[in-house]
Amino acid sequence: MSQEKLQSHTVQTTGHAWDGDLQEYNNPIPNWWLYAFYISVLAAIAYWFTYPAWPVGKGFTTGFDHITYVNDKGVTKTTHWNTRALFMKETNEAVAAQKPYFDKVAATPFEQIAKDPELNSFVVSAGKQLFSDNCAACHQQGGGGKMGFAPNLTDDDWLYGGHYANIQQTITNGRHGYMPPFAEVLTDAQITQLADYVLSLSHVAVNPDSARAGDALFHSETAACYYCHGADAKGRQVLGSANLTDSIWLWANVPGAGTIPLKEAAVKNVIRQGLNKGVMPSWKDRLSPEQIKLLAVYVHELGGGK
Incomplete structure (x- = not known):
């Protein structure tokens, strides 16, 4: 190998040496890395001019980029670029894209929505999001409900009715169930008898004599449970009283x-x-009529609708 080629392949040093043989090499960074660094500097400068970047006194540089959007009060606003304005703009665009489908849901009878593949697909996707945002906190994701707190929406047990119109009415106006306390009206023995009768309706092996006494008490004017739950104990949907015979x-x-x-x-x-x-x-004050109707269809299709 020639002397010139040998020198070209030899790593150069800065000339500094320590302890006689410890040398500082002169290895320049690759050109591609240097160019990338210069480009990143230019990109940072462009960003500072385009978007909010630097604090100035009590404010900040707002940049040259602007966003126009419609706020939650229906007022069109133009402001400097910021994440909140971007979110509102994207929300406006999503609402505009979904509006034809919501309009179609509003104009289509309940029974026909499930028969329209495109509309039914929209109900599933949009309804899932609406349910997650507004209903899942109580009824849980998937509608399974929570014992002692919120009903299961996936079974066939409906306190106020499981038809489309019933569900729509429930979502629109809400519900307020009530059962009076009997602690001061009945003795503990009578309450035990009533409990045994109710349990016997779900085939729990309680004391049969106690259950028979509870049956008489249930249908008497003393407890008068049949007023709300019906003589057959199957409940009254107009009152939201529970069906006591279905083991739910x-x-x-x-x-x-x-x-x-x-x-x-x-x-x-x-x-x-x-x-x-x-x-x-x-x-009704949070969701539009179209959203409520779509949500009613979604809940109906969770599995327990009638």
Whole structure:
């Protein structure tokens, strides 16, 4: 190899040396890295001029880029670029893209929506998001509900009716269930008898004599449970009173009780204290009629609609 080629392949040093043989090499950075650095500097300068960047006194540089959007009060505004304005602009665009579908939902009878593949697909996707944002906090993701708090929307048990119109009415105006307490009206023995009768309707092996006494008490003027739950104990949807014959429990955690005495205690607690917590708020001031109708269809199709 020639002397020139040998020198070209030899790593150059800066001429500095320590301890006689420790040298500082002169290895320049690759050109591609240097060019990338210069480009990033130019990009940063362009960003500083385009977007909000530097604090100045009590404010900041706003940049030259602007965004026009419609705020939540329906007023069109133009402002410097910022993430909130960008979010509002993207929301406006999404709403505009969905409006033809919501209009079609509003104009289509309930029964026909599921028969339209394109519209049904929109109901599933938009309804899932609406449910997640507004309903899942109580009814849980998927609509499974929570014992002692919110009904399961995936079964066939409906306190106020499971038809489209019933669900729409429930979402629009909300519901407020109520059951009076019987602690001061009935003795503990009578409350036990009522609990045994209610449990017997779901085929729980309670004391048959106690259940028969509870049956008479249920249909008497003393307890008068049949006023709300009906003579057949199947409930009255106009009042939102529960069907006591279907083995579906919301307020008394009978399925979670391991023994019959614990099941009795769960039902007795409801009879004794009553219920004043079955409250669902009205959504008519938060959701549009089109959104409520779409949500009614979505809830109906979760599996328990009638």
